[in-house]
Amino acid sequence: MPDHASPASLRQPTSCHSAERVADSRVIADREFARFQALIHRVAGIWLAPAKKALLMGRLARRLRELSLSSWTAYLERVQTDTAELVHMLDCITTNETQFFREPRHFELLQERIFPRWRADADQGRRARRARVWSAGCSTGEEPYSLAMALLGAFPPATGWKIEILATDLSTRALERARAGVYAAERAERIPAWLLEAWTEPAGEPDHVRVAPGARELVRFARLNLNDAAWPALGRFDLVFCRNVLIYFDPPGKERVVGQFLRHLEPDGHLFLGHAESLTGTAHPVRAVIPTVYVHAPRPGRAPASRR
Numbered sequence: 001m002p003d004h005a006s007p008a009s010l011r012q013p014t015s016c017h018s019a020e021r022v023a024d025s026r027v028i029a030d031r032e033f034a035r036f037q038a039l040i041h042r043v044a045g046i047w048l049a050p051a052k053k054a055l056l057m058g059r060l061a062r063r064l065r066e067l068s069l070s071s072w073t074a075y076l077e078r079v080q081t082d083t084a085e086l087v088h089m090l091d092c093i094t095t096n097e098t099q100f101f102r103e104p105r106h107f108e109l110l111q112e113r114i115f116p117r118w119r120a121d122a123d124q125g126r127r128a129r130r131a132r133v134w135s136a137g138c139s140t141g142e143e144p145y146s147l148a149m150a151l152l153g154a155f156p157p158a159t160g161w162k163i164e165i166l167a168t169d170l171s172t173r174a175l176e177r178a179r180a181g182v183y184a185a186e187r188a189e190r191i192p193a194w195l196l197e198a199w200t201e202p203a204g205e206p207d208h209v210r211v212a213p214g215a216r217e218l219v220r221f222a223r224l225n226l227n228d229a230a231w232p233a234l235g236r237f238d239l240v241f242c243r244n245v246l247i248y249f250d251p252p253g254k255e256r257v258v259g260q261f262l263r264h265l266e267p268d269g270h271l272f273l274g275h276a277e278s279l280t281g282t283a284h285p286v287r288a289v290i291p292t293v294y295v296h297a298p299r300p301g302r303a304p305a306s307r308r
């Protein structure tokens with residue numbers, strides 16, 4: 001997986017993510033793999049390259065056994081008629097690797113340039129003391145909670161800023177863990193010490209911490225499939241983080257989703273993508289601030305109405 005920033009020790013697999021060896025009789029035939037590829041692409045936008053066949057088998061083999069199904073074709077038929085099983089399969093095939101304060105340059109940009117600008121604009125009456133942020137593909141919650149802590153560090157509750165963070169993902173299992181907000185202390189070590197001290201608390205189990213209520217209450221989690229043709233009404237955001245998600249999409253899918261993000265981004269709002277998800281060479285109305293972070297610069301006459 002294209003995730004150079006995550007040492008193995010920081011990975012948090014969900015239960016079907018412990019890949020297992022598959023008996024020879026259960027090897028997926030090429031035509032069956034092609035059906036999985038097409039189905040997963042159509043539903044989730046995720047393109048499974050042929051090299052991912054072993055990964056798919058490893059992640060779903062146990063499920064076939066649990067359901068007493070004797071073939072991959074039988075499982076394919078099951079997911080096509082059973083929505084709950086389809087959701088389960090998507091949970092299994094998504095890669096949920098993440099970290100607190102991943103890609104530190106992104107957080108430096110927030111602290112050094114974006115937040116001071118918001119503060120100055122608010123002081124001069126050019127914006128409300130309000131910030132809306134979306135973590136799209138939030139996995140097990142480390143990204144939205146990092147954003148919550150960074151925002152609370154810059155705009156402490158006493159300053160009167162109203163902060164809202166929407167955190168969405170396709171994986172119901174990842175969202176369940178995210179909502180719990182409990183992490184191994186080893187993972188939490190990536191949180192800057194002063195924020196760790198201020199915004200986490202003992203979790204009641206050894207070597208774990210829980211994100212403190214003051215940070216948790218800023219974040220609203222919801223399941224949202226970015227590949228859906230229509231998204232629910234979400235309003236506009238100052239920041240959209242969608243990092244290390246679109247790398248699994250094919251180029252037309254990525255183009256479509258980025259176009260949708262821009263319709264949900266304030267003029268001058270920022271879109272943060274993962275380090276391998278550059279928009280270089282696309283026609284989107286954006287300007288790069290640093291590599292893979294873009295400011296929304298709608299063309300004259302096409303500026304969406306701001307909420308302010």
Ligand SMILES: C[S@@+](CC[C@H](N)C(=O)[O-])C[C@H]1O[C@@H](n2cnc3c(N)ncnc32)[C@H](O)[C@@H]1O
Binds near residue numbers: 169
């Ligand atoms: C590698 S994780 C990235 C997590 C986090 N953004 C980060 O950079 O640390 C990718 C996440 O994208 C989610 N995902 C994949 N396809 C998706 C889709 N079609 N809609 C919403 N989320 C999706 C996966 O479930 C997974 O949690």
